[in-house]
Amino acid sequence: MMTITPFTTFNSNYRKPFSHFYETPVYDPTDIVGDFDDDGNAIGDGTPDNPGNILYYQQNYSGTNKDSYALGTGLTLNFSIPLNRRLGRECEDAAKTQNDINKQKLKNLELDWHFARLKHCGEKKLAGIQFAKTSPYYNLCKDIEVVPKKGQILPHQHSLTSEK
Numbered sequence: 001m002m003t004i005t006p007f008t009t010f011n012s013n014y015r016k017p018f019s020h021f022y023e024t025p026v027y028d029p030t031d032i033v034g035d036f037d038d039d040g041n042a043i044g045d046g047t048p049d050n051p052g053n054i055l056y057y058q059q060n061y062s063g064t065n066k067d068s069y070a071l072g073t074g075l076t077l078n079f080s081i082p083l084n085r086r087l088g089r090e091c092e093d094a095a096k097t098q099n100d101i102n103k104q105k106l107k108n109l110e111l112d113w114h115f116a117r118l119k120h121c122g123e124k125k126l127a128g129i130q131f132a133k134t135s136p137y138y139n140l141c142k143d144i145e146v147v148p149k150k151g152q153i154l155p156h157q158h159s160l161t162s163e164k
Contacts, residue, residue: 001080007073014067021059028053122146 027048034045082088121141124130131138148154 001082003078003080005076005078007076009070009072011070011072012067013069018067020062022062023057023059025054026056026058027051028055117141118144 028050030049031044031047033042033049034047035043037043117140121144124141125144125146130141
């Protein structure tokens with residue numbers, strides 16, 4: 001099976017609170033005291049004399065501290081190979097059975113409709129009621145005939161005599 005799926009994505013990144021600049025502290029690197037040279041002059045020993053002492057704050061531009069938006073579109077193409085063909089055949093058989101059931105239900109409903117039409121049109125014809133020939137429904141009952149019942153003879157008459 002192969003499926004092709006289109007997609008669209010939208011991304012938004014932002015930072016709160018928004019700032020174009022950030023500050024970093026600049027520490028005092030002074031190292032004058034702690035050791036002496038060969039002439040006896042004071043020189044640094046490699047350890048700052050005032051560790052932790054902030055001289056000032058340096059402003060840095062934040063090139064990454066911006067809102068960003070992205071719109072991505074594309075297609076995915078997937079191939080699926082069933083590892084068990086038996087399940088695929090069973091699914092097809094079940095779908096065919098369900099389709100056959102649905103077709104039979106439709107035929108049953110159509111038969112019910114024709115029997116209801118036969119009954120109602122026959123009753124109306126016996127009552128002497130029918131659609132006019134100009135009616136769009138005239139043909140609805142046109143093919144319905146009222147015939148004598150089995151064993152019934154028409155015209156059927158009885159002669160009655162009365163004894164007094």
